[in-house]
Amino acid sequence: VQAHKEDKPQKLLEMNGHTSVPYSYNYDLIVIGGGSGGLAAAKEAAKYEKKVMVLDFVVPTPLGNSWGLGGTCVNVGCIPKKLMHQAALLGQALEDSRKYGWQFTEEVKHNWMTMTESVQNYIGSLNWGYRVSLREKNVTYENAYGEFVGPHTVKATNKRGVEKLYTAERFLIATGERPRYLGIPGDKEYCISSDDLFSLPYCPGKTLVVGASYVALECAGFLAGLGLDVTVMVRSILLRGFDQDIANKIGEYMEEHGIKFIREFVPIKVEQIEEGTPGRLKVTAKSTTGNQIIEGEYNTVLVAIGRDACTRKIGLDKVGVKINEKTGKIPVNDEEQTNVPYIYAVGDILQDKLELTPVAIQAARLLVQRLYGGATSKCDYVNVPTTVFTPLEYGACGYSEEAAVQKFGEENIEVYHSHFWPLEWTVPSRDNNKCYAKIICNIQDN
């Protein structure tokens, strides 16, 4: 692939909007980020026989961890999470099965390495599958860090530091996010994040999970399900943004099943007591409501306090793409277009949109269909269903009760609800009256 000189970009600035100018860029479309959104866009564009390149690069975690093509979902998100959640559910199934007449040894232990190896092998097959898929569709893939250096031009830097320049008529930013750290002494040296957890080459042992996001609760949930001693440290509320009535039920269920919660505390320091796999860490935490200080000892501290968009170091200033300075997210119009007409964005980095794989994929595909297929359908971000895979799973679609009350007024909504006991839990006699469902209806339109 050829590099282009820097004076050419001047001409590029003049070109705008939809008039096709006979100018030969290297590519029709360059996608920065080979995750859910990015790959979906690339594969869709290839269908229209466009010349497409995907740049994907994983900056290693503070502890040195990295992974292959596919993005967060495949490598350090949805997929390994669901598999480990399944492992935990199977632990519960083992216990239930005794009540259903199955007999086996009293003591059953879980082997972290067996599970993790299986999970990583499966992920490896997905990484491979994506590479093959891109090759079959004639999409050029480079394992290189992409950043804008000028109009219509990106620089791709690979692992060995070799730099190349590429130009394209259009760009799609789909760089996603990475876990946020606490910003306290010892966090990057001793704490792990979800980026490290799913490939941890040793059992995490007694774990402190910091955070109350769905990532924190899902991880805490399956770690406890695998038999580990788990504590969750929460600054204020659980599952911010979700229906709080349900969020509390989830927390209660987790507590009843052995997960400890330390509420209204934040860690201020993490120190290493002993090295090892796992080692021993001392965590000092301060109350958010007073001056109380507490200390605790854990083998592993998992930080899950949120994720930050990967938009600060990709040269957006060089091409004038505006981002929300505070959050790092990119505002787009309803066609996923940034303020720079030839630059689009999809996925977790979008401002005010949902951070979900299927949403990124749908938005990406529809975008490409509009760009190259003459389609007009826009991504519908309303009423997107989602599920939190905590030990007691929570599926939802539409308004939370609070949001409905706020939007329509309490007198204008009717909430039908019910506790129920899954038939499968009757024989093992567990968790009667924990399951719950509610439907929020608008009285005014029946």
Added chain:
Amino acid sequence: GKNEYDLLVIGGGSGGLACAKEAAQFGRKVAVLDYVEPSPQGTKWGLGGTCVNVGCIPKKLMHQAALLGSALKDAQHYGWNIAQPVHHTWSVMAQAVQNYVKSLNWGHRVQLQDKKVKYFNMKGSFSDPHTIRGLTKAGKETVVTAENIVIATGGRPKYPTHIAGALEYGITSDDLFWLKESPGKTLTPFVFNVSLECAGFLTGLGLDTTVMMRSIPLRGFDQQMASLVTEHMESYGTKFLKKCFPTKVEKLESNRLQVTWKNTDLGTEETDSFNTVMWAVGRAPDTKTLNLETVGVKTNSETGKIIVDASEATSVPHIYAVGDITEGRPELTPTAIAAGKLLARRLFGQSSELMDYDNVPTTVFTPLEYGCVGLSEEAAVQCYGSDNIEVYHAYYKPLEFTVAERDATQCYMKMVCLREREQRILGLHFIGPNAGEVIQGFALGIKCGATYPQLMKTIGIHPTCAEEITKLHITKRSGLDATVTGC
């Protein structure tokens, strides 16, 4: 004279109880007669009907027991160390299931009491259109009169009485769920969903199980899906004797049963011995002892089921019928319950809402479950013509099967749509884990007239099996490979 009750319900099953309790909400005087004639093997049970005692409930619990057996195998791949071999003890499971069912019987009695519905453990028969003669087990007679009578006596398994030894030595689903000891090596001849479901869980519990079928499995269901279900069962370990039918059953000295059958394909006669033979040749409506002829309630001459109109009314004023006993209705608990409730509301609550029997979702709880709603592909082709329908389909692999190294060959889904205009969805079929949970939500969409474009706008939940439905895009017509590959 004045009738004692506003409503008398004969049959305390899903439909009957729902109707009675709903009527009681309107402050009416209601009575329920329930009586279980013991099976030929002597099995009997309490209040609640087929579903609770010898149907849905124990079936699903035993299916769950079998699924847990698979879970034990999967668990090892996920890191759980379980020493092999693992054993299943039937009596532990049976006891737990039977105890739960008994708690439900108790719960129903308490509910009737709470709602002030009078309960008679008696067998009812008509003396005249408003009078029922009830007989207790001991033979004591009580006469009950009512303004309105609802027949909800359901059905009982048929016996192929033309086969020698069938009645004496065979059991049915009525007995299976109440066996205290393991059925051992079992043969289930003929193939209705009940027999496939039972054969499925028996196999899962480690028992040597054989299904014998003369022609097609799951008659009335989409046949492509039915084949996938039986294919999976075969790979799961259930033995199938196809194109065969039994001719006689004899008891051996060892107490085992010797079954002789004809193989219509090879034209041979074969024989083998089993511990248990469970007949599943269909269910017959329980109307024999009702004395329907006396009052003139018309039944279908072929099926014996009671003929009702859209408002559940029989040919005799003030006499109604709901549930499995009615002609042309799905034999499902939820439809019986809904029909019973709506009937009570129409009789006593000033409602005029009729039961809608269209697009009722259902699930067959075989080892790999099959859930569906709407038309089968055959029915759609027959109704609209194959040129006017589009079938979208996909083979997929549940994420949970990957690490467990499970075969997902039969995990499949298809959606039948109209080709023209809005492309309304006519039917949805899904084979895979938790099929009932998956199909339930989509049933609402189909009830609301969902179209293919609307489905395409619906974003899936990741990672799930259900989301694959929202991604269906390969048509049968295209001939393209319908295997789902990655995200």
